[in-house]
Structure formats: structure tokens, C-alpha cells
Amino acid sequence: MVDWSVYLVTEQRASAGRSTPEIVASALDGGVGVVQLRDKALPVRDRLAVGREVRELTRDAGVPLIVNDRVDLAQAIDADGVHLGDDDLPVEVAREILGEDAIIGRSASFVEDAIAAEGTGADYLGVGSVYATESKADVPDDEYAVGPERVRAIADAVSIPVVGIGGITADNAAEVAAAGADGVAVISAITKAEDPETATVALRDAVDGGRNRE
Amino acid sequence: MVDWSVYLVTEQRASAGRSTPEIVASALDGGVGVVQLRDKALPVRDRLAVGREVRELTRDAGVPLIVNDRVDLAQAIDADGVHLGDDDLPVEVAREILGEDAIIGRSASFVEDAIAAEGTGADYLGVGSVYATESKADVPDDEYAVGPERVRAIADAVSIPVVGIGGITADNAAEVAAAGADGVAVISAITKAEDPETATVALRDAVDGGRNRE
Numbered sequence: 139m140v141d142w143s144v145y146l147v148t149e150q151r152a153s154a155g156r157s158t159p160e161i162v163a164s165a166l167d168g169g170v171g172v173v174q175l176r177d178k179a180l181p182v183r184d185r186l187a188v189g190r191e192v193r194e195l196t197r198d199a200g201v202p203l204i205v206n207d208r209v210d211l212a213q214a215i216d217a218d219g220v221h222l223g224d225d226d227l228p229v230e231v232a233r234e235i236l237g238e239d240a241i242i243g244r245s246a247s248f249v250e251d252a253i254a255a256e257g258t259g260a261d262y263l264g265v266g267s268v269y270a271t272e273s274k275a276d277v278p279d280d281e282y283a284v285g286p287e288r289v290r291a292i293a294d295a296v297s298i299p300v301v302g303i304g305g306i307t308a309d310n311a312a313e314v315a316a317a318g319a320d321g322v323a324v325i326s327a328i329t330k331a332e333d334p335e336t337a338t339v340a341l342r343d344a345v346d347g348g349r350n351r352e
Numbered sequence: 353m354v355d356w357s358v359y360l361v362t363e364q365r366a367s368a369g370r371s372t373p374e375i376v377a378s379a380l381d382g383g384v385g386v387v388q389l390r391d392k393a394l395p396v397r398d399r400l401a402v403g404r405e406v407r408e409l410t411r412d413a414g415v416p417l418i419v420n421d422r423v424d425l426a427q428a429i430d431a432d433g434v435h436l437g438d439d440d441l442p443v444e445v446a447r448e449i450l451g452e453d454a455i456i457g458r459s460a461s462f463v464e465d466a467i468a469a470e471g472t473g474a475d476y477l478g479v480g481s482v483y484a485t486e487s488k489a490d491v492p493d494d495e496y497a498v499g500p501e502r503v504r505a506i507a508d509a510v511s512i513p514v515v516g517i518g519g520i521t522a523d524n525a526a527e528v529a530a531a532g533a534d535g536v537a538v539i540s541a542i543t544k545a546e547d548p549e550t551a552t553v554a555l556r557d558a559v560d561g562g563r564n565r566e
């Protein structure tokens with residue numbers, strides 16, 4: 139069983155000078171449940187090197203490792219799956235390549251897209267941006283921001299796990315969980331934290347608190 | 353046996369308003385020997401759609417289809433192989449994913465790199481830029497331009513096929529073939545041509561002429 143409560147998306151550029159493996163190691167100590175290797179600014183050859191390190195760390199911790207976008211990179215580092223957006227390979231194509239056991243996630247900002255993604259065999263959804271954020275400069279206005287209400291609508295419409303993403307911090311994570319999300323995906327709330335371990339613990343506590351309010 | 357004489361690299365942005373499948377169909381009529389799906393500006397989901405069309409055309413013509421960079425896209429469209437550069441997945445990693453029968457090409461601008469690429473199992477080399485070109489804005493100065501002399505040095509140093517790339521036209525293709533290249537890879541000499549078929553024939557003729565001078 140995957141623990142979706144706190145889902146870390148890596149971004150070395152936003153890690154205050156620390157490496158992605160450093161951030162991941164600290165987040166794992168704090169109980170992060172899923173790690174997504176993103177680091178989109180890195181050439182894939184460098185992401186391969188970082189990914190191999192992160193694969194060792196996550197494997198030792200028994201935590202699933204998901205790769206953003208690149209199905210081939212997921213194969214190369216023996217990741218557990220991929221996370222796909224609108225511009226990426228379709229879920230069915232990734233499934234054909236990676237097989238039944240892979241964890242394939244899909245971004246969705248609208249209820250219709252969420253239902254469609256579930257229909258194509260996505261294993262979970264990343265729903266966002268929940269709150270306004272600058273992490274994705276190229277997100278259209280109407281996906282900005284979906285808010286806890288749309289998280290709730292999507293969580294009600296699908297039976298696969300839903301993870302809220304975008305602008306989530308320890309201050310608003312409870313609200314996202316209370317809206318029915320199975321967890322929260324964050325970049326900077328962990329990568330920019332002075333202590334990523336403590337930040338992860340705080341997010342977990344917030345999600346647990348919100349879940350009890352659901 | 354692959355006929356390396358004329359190797360088309362696709363780029364819809366540089367195709368004078370025509371689609372990549374249109375260009376490929378015309379180049380196949382002109383006797384192009386290899387097609388590489390590049391179209392780097394397109395999101396991978398769109399490259400998938402274009403690639404599926406190009407796969408049909410090349411399969412009907414019995415011509416190998418190579419995908420630039422993305423091993424997963426090559427798998428998705430059942431391409432014959434991939435072409436990899438310095439920033440891409442290493443040849444060994446692509447080989448592991450695609451298997452022994454895949455055609456895996458590697459870019460190389462220096463003799464040492466060419467020998468190293470052959471050592472890692474590359475099936476052919478793309479050597480360039482042979483002449484100055486604006487196709488790749490981010491190529492370092494000292495890879496600019498390698499000239500026919502370095503093509504010769506590399507062709508002499510390795511036993512795998514060598515294809516010259518960068519700034520090649522029907523006017524200088526003979527010189528590249530005379531330097532020992534097995535063929536010439538072009539984007540705009542075909543994609544921007546008023547008639548890609550005729551342009552392909554002219555390139556073939558030039559390569560054949562240069563080969564006889566070798």
C-alpha cells in the first residue's frame with residue numbers, strides 16, 4: 139500500500155543549494171510516502187545520475203519512486219512508475235511499456251479530465267494547482283487555482299487516490315486533506331525548508347489532522 | 353543493410369508550412385535511406401502522433417526510423433532505434449531498454465568521442481557540425497565546424513558507419529562522402545526544399561559522386 143500523505147516532487151534548483159539526494163534523504167527521515175524525480179531543468183543524463191542515487195535511498199526506505207514525464211528514465215533507474223501530464227505520453231502508452239505493476243499517475247485539473255484519466259488506467263491523480271503558485275509558470279489561468287472545492291469534486295468523482303499539488307504548505311495541507319485528497323504533493327514546502335525532515339513531519343501531521351476532519 | 357547515403361532529420365518548424373509526414377513521404381520517393389524523427393519543439397504527445405504516421409510511411413518503404421533522444425517514444429511507435437547526444441541517456445542504457453537489434457546512434461564531434469561511442473556499442477555516428485549551421489544554436493564553438501578533415505579522421509578511427517551532419521547541401525555533400533562518410537544527414541536541405549523528393553535525389557547523386565572520388 140502506498141502512503142500518499144506526503145508526496146515530494148524534487149527540484150534541485152529550488153533546494154537552497156542542497157542536492158536532490160540530500161533533500162530526499164531528509165524527507166525520507168521525516169516519513170515522506172512517495173518521491174517523484176522531477177528536476178526538469180537537468181539534462182536527462184544528469185537526471186539519470188541523480189535518479190540512481192534517489193532510487194537507492196527510496197528503495198532502502200521502502201518508498202515508491204516515480205519519474206516525471208520520462209518513461210525511459212523510469213526504466214533506466216528501475217523506478218516504480220511515472221507521472222504524466224497533458225503534453226506527455228498517454229497513460230496507455232506508458233502502461234504498454236512499463237507493464238501492469240507500474241504506478242502511473244496523471245495530472246488533472248478538471249473533473250472531466252480526472253474521470254478520463256481514471257478510464258485510461260491511471261493509478262492516481264495529481265490535482266492542481268490547488269493554490270496559486272509560481273512553480274509552473276506555464277499553467278493556463280483556469281487551472282489556477284482549483285481550490286479545495288475542486289479537489290473535493292474530483293475526489294468524489296474517481297475511486298483512485300487523489301493528491302493535491304500546488305501552493306501547499308503545512309498551513310493549508312489540512313484543508314486539502316479535509317477536502318478528500320489522499321495526500322499532498324509539494325516541491326518547495328520541503329525542498330526550500332531549512333530542515334526538510336521537520337517540514338515533512340509537519341505536513342504529515344497537517345494531513346492527518348485534515349483527514350480526521352473529513 | 354541500412355543505406356546511410358541520405359539521412360533525413362525531421363523538423364516541422366523548418367518545413368515551409370508542410371507537415372513532417374508530407375516531407376518524409378516526398379523524401380522516401382526520392383530514395384532517402386534513413387529517417388530520424390526529431391521535431392524537438394513539439395511536446396512528446398504530438399511527436400507521438402507525428403511519429404505514428406512517419407512509422408507507417410517508413411515501414412511501407414522499408415526504411416529505418418530513428419527517434420531523436422527519447423527511447424520511450426521509440427518504443428511507443430516501434431521505431432528501429434534512437435539517436436543520442438551528450439545530454440541524452442547513455443548508449444548502454446538505451447541498449448538495455450531497446451535490445452540488441454535496435455539501431456543506436458551517437459553524436460560525436462571529436463575522434464576520442466567517436467572511439468568512445470563505438471566502444472559503448474553505438475551502431476553509427478552522427479558527426480558534426482561538418483559546416484557552420486544555425487540548426488543547433490547551443491553547439492559549443494569547437495564543435496563548429498568539424499569540416500571534412502575531421503570527418504575523415506573519425507571515419508578512419510572507427511569501423512561503424514559515419515554520417516556527416518550540419519550545413520550539408522547538394523553542393524558540399526560530395527566532399528563529405530569523399531572524406532569517408534557513409535552518408536549525409538540533413539534537415540533543411542530536404543525540409544526547406546521546394547521539392548523534397550528532387551532535393552533527396554540531388555543529395556544521393558552528390559554522395560554517390562563523392563564516394564567514387566574517395
Ligand code: NI
Pocket residue numbers: 293294296297298
Ligand atoms: Ni475517492
